[in-house]
Amino acid sequence: MILDVHHDSWQWTGKMSTDHDKVLARFNATWTQIATAFRNEPAQLVFESINEPQFDNADNARKADLLNELNTSFHKVVRASGGTNKNRLLMLPTEVCTPTSG
DSSP states (O other), rough: EEEEEESSSGGTTGGGTTTTHHHHHHHHHHHHHHHHTTTTOOOOOOEEESSSSSSSSSHHHHHHHHHHHHHHHHHHHHHTGGGGGGTTOOOOGGGGOOOOOO
């Protein structure tokens, strides 16, 4: 089973380039709540930071930086929550979950 922040990039995380601090705070608060609530669930539960992330008003380099920041923050929040989350499999997506070539 995979638990993620799903399609939120279409609603609020996509605004990270223009409302950085608010979006990051909300993302961290969301994952803090999720990680705490599910920290003792079996390892079969996988967390994905965000599904199909997209960012408005940013060039490709900025989008990559924003996604890296979200994924890094997600990793820190989940690992710090303890329990099974110390070693849980975490999925870190690419932008829009599209593989890059070459």
